[in-house]
Amino acid sequence: SQKIEQNSEALNIQEGKTATLTCNYTNYSPAYLQWYRQDPGRGPVFLLLIRENEKEKRKERLKVTFDTTLKQSLFHITASQPADSATYLCALLNTGTASKLTFGTGTRLQVTL
Amino acid sequence: DAGVTQSPTHLIKTRGQQVTLRCSPKSGHDTVSWYQQALGQGPQFIFQYYEEEERQRGNFPDRFSGHQFPNYSSELNVNALLLGDSALYLCASSLRQGTGYTFGSGTRLTVV
Numbered sequence: 001s002q003k004i005e006q007n008s009e010a011l012n013i014q015e016g017k018t019a020t021l022t023c024n025y026t027n028y029s030p031a032y033l034q035w036y037r038q039d040p041g042r043g044p045v046f047l048l049l050i051r052e053n054e055k056e057k058r059k060e061r062l063k064v065t066f067d068t069t070l071k072q073s074l075f076h077i078t079a080s081q082p083a084d085s086a087t088y089l090c091a092l093l094n095t096g097t098a099s100k101l102t103f104g105t106g107t108r109l110q111v112t113l
Numbered sequence: 114d115a116g117v118t119q120s121p122t123h124l125i126k127t128r129g130q131q132v133t134l135r136c137s138p139k140s141g142h143d144t145v146s147w148y149q150q151a152l153g154q155g156p157q158f159i160f161q162y163y164e165e166e167e168r169q170r171g172n173f174p175d176r177f178s179g180h181q182f183p184n185y186s187s188e189l190n191v192n193a194l195l196l197g198d199s200a201l202y203l204c205a206s207s208l209r210q211g212t213g214y215t216f217g218s219g220t221r222l223t224v225v
Binding site for chain 2: 004006032034036041042043044045046049089091093100101102103104105106
């Protein structure tokens with residue numbers, strides 16, 4: 001069966017360090033992988049998209065890698081700040097006329113001073 | 114430029130009742146998808162509407178139905194509410210052939 005796995009345990013890191021979140025998937029062949037940030041009681045906010053033929057994407061302090069052989073994406077936040085504390089969701093998107101986003105369960109990141 | 118607007122923000126219903134949630138998509142977007150998010154879980158796809166028709170459906174019972182209007186806005190209806198329907202209901206808009214999704218803040222439904 002299709003599965004998207006993110007570490008369900010919260011990730012606690014110190015301010016200024018790099019946070020690395022993992023997304024593994026099975027039985028998918030996604031054309032795109034997206035990362036979202038979600039704050040409590042709010043909808044997900046789009047952060048980054050990476051295509052299947054891309055290895056790495058950067059945006060300011062964010063970096064995403066995509067390894068279709070390992071079926072894994074890593075999401076990095078460098079120089080983390082307490083304001084980065086949130087739940088981060090990965091989502092897969094296939095191509096097609098009826099494309100839909102399929103989400104992982106999310107990983108909660110807590111950045112402390 | 115307004116993003117995705119959902120109403121109401123919170124709702125309390127009794128078991129067996131029916132509920133209608135509403136969504137206005139981001140300007141320029143023509144496709145609306147609905148998701149259910151239980152506490153501590155990722156959003157689960159309910160269905161997607163384009164050109165006023167349901168194009169794809171997730172693993173949800175027929176109690177969940179929807180509609181899209183000519184102005185691209187959408188409604189989600191849930192009949193015969195169960196306690197397990199308590200969740201955050203999210204609407205996301207996109208372009209039919211696009212990859213960018215914009216989510217609303219959701220409607221928090223509590224069934225008692």
